[in-house]
Amino acid sequence: MAVTIKDLSAYLGLSPSAVSKALNGYTDISQETRNRVFAAAVKLGYRPSAIARGLKTGRTFNIGIVYSENSGSGFTHSYFSPVLESLKAEAEIQGYDITFISSSMRASGQKAMTYLQHSQYRNVDGVCIVCCEFNDPQIIELVNSGIPVVTIDRPFEGKACVASENVQGMKALVNYIISMGHKKIAMIYGSPSNITTIRLNCFIETMKENGIPLLEGYLVESLYHNPGAVKEAVAKLLSLPYPPSCIVLPDDFASLGAIELIEERKLKIPEDISIAGFDGVPILQMLHPRITTVLQDTFTIGREAAKLLINQIEDSENFIPRTVEVATKLIKGETVANNRR
Amino acid sequence: MAVTIKDLSAYLGLSPSAVSKALNGYTDISQETRNRVFAAAVKLGYRPSAIARGLKTGRTFNIGIVYSENSGSGFTHSYFSPVLESLKAEAEIQGYDITFISSSMRASGQKAMTYLQHSQYRNVDGVCIVCCEFNDPQIIELVNSGIPVVTIDRPFEGKACVASENVQGMKALVNYIISMGHKKIAMIYGSPSNITTIRLNCFIETMKENGIPLLEGYLVESLYHNPGAVKEAVAKLLSLPYPPSCIVLPDDFASLGAIELIEERKLKIPEDISIAGFDGVPILQMLHPRITTVLQDTFTIGREAAKLLINQIEDSENFIPRTVEVATKLIKGETVANNRR
């Protein structure tokens, strides 16, 4: 059906190799022949077969995406989805398609592949790891396999990474809350997720810097991106003898659990209790009260991840692994009350 | 690096063809040899190369996804994303990966490929079209190319399709609104989108069946999944001399525009004005007021689409193109006021 290089060569009276060379810019082809080849390629509608080329060259122009499988949200994940969207767009500009790498793929009745095996099976040129379970042994195996890798949010020794300036963002958020007059500030941090641990540490440090005491029971472990778990955590905080006036949540999406509980208790945000999230999920900024949060630049994160990965693939000798930090922005929103007297 | 069939054959003292046949269940291989081959495959960690197999057999176990590019939402699209998520999950179960087919891909400096060319370039076994611009000439070309195709929401003559029971869903919604005592009901319908036209017709018909007059200016064309455009449309309706008591919107996400405008006008939902959406977007059901809407079963839609496509790929002779209709469910929510006296 599709036009092959053989069809072209027959049409032109050339050898297949000459046609291939002409198309690929080899210098031992005359300008005239090159022109004829290009003209014929357009005329006959020739398209190279990605898989044939991939077989011979070992390059597929396909990048693998390890995407948070167990988050339960998939493509609807409020933070990863827009990152992925941007990553895909940039990859496409550079001529790469993306393939999702899972740990449940099985080919012809064999048992499930690991991430690494799936990557090899599809011969991806590199892999971008967009998820939050970096302690998974399969992730470790993949990162150390030698395949070009970029991770999002969590740096690995000697590997490329793209992450928000979490520390700066968190600091700005906590300073803002404090500047609004809050003293009784609690934090719910998510697990399992390396990123929320970084934010937790930053929270503690910023409180200390401001000389604000951290009351007993004010740090609650919960789950990232999980409204249900966060709802319980908020309940725990509100039933303390000295409940906080402001609660910092693991992320915006999880704030839905907080909002639900607070409504059930017939309390008002922010008059009775203030909350803050992290991420800057667009849909939540379209509703009232607009949540006070830290905007992550998902567009830049995704784009930089793609660039970093493709650089690495195409110029692996000169590539220097590094972590690219992407600026965040405080969104003051409407969920932190002014407590100054 | 990776173990090939040749490595296996050398290890076992067999010909590559024997190994291949053993792995693929040919009957002219003795049971004993077959066992040895499988054992060696496991031991050496053999994984077939998808591209080599694809080159020879013409089957890549890859399905193409044409995904709403111009919606501006990408992976964050409130309706398509969960459909895609489910589709991907089912495809994976059946051993297929997915590849996004775009109309902007360019390989080695050539000009952008059409959807069909991109599909051929990647040798996908079939394509699922998940978008709302079915009049795009490139979509038509793809649908008629002979590649196995499944569409979502919009049937094509002689092709497989999966769609919600839009008519039943819309009817239920309108009947519910009427049962709540509303008489002045307006509709904002989205364009360009075939699906909202179906819903519009159904709205008109259901109104007629109930003997409720459709007042002048009560049908407003706007845009699907576009809060900004819908906001304007609502403004138009509210400035009518006889404004509606209830507005049916193109979809849940677009309702954000309606809510914004209504808040700006210092009106209350549903006391002053009732609204209803379509889709059943989960995040909006977690907030108050929960929007009155029609839940689309995105999980089933995605799964059925994958099944239909893979059936067609794997048994094309016996495949009978058909439209699978998926049931919808009315969510009464909190945005339609009780107007019965």
Place this chain on the structure above:
DNA sequence: TGGTCATACTAAAACGATTTAGAAACATTT
């Protein structure tokens, strides 16, 4: 004993590209 038939394998071509080595044609140098 020679012919037929299964059985269980091997050889080789093929898929569609790329790439290395080599060759033909012609020009240039010594």
Place this chain on the structure above:
DNA sequence: AAATGTTTCTAAATCGTTTTAGTATGACCA
């Protein structure tokens, strides 16, 4: 005139599979 160099092409191998055709071996039958 022979040697050398340039330019521009072709031949053939190769990537890792699958698949068709063919072959060796032994069994069975007449």
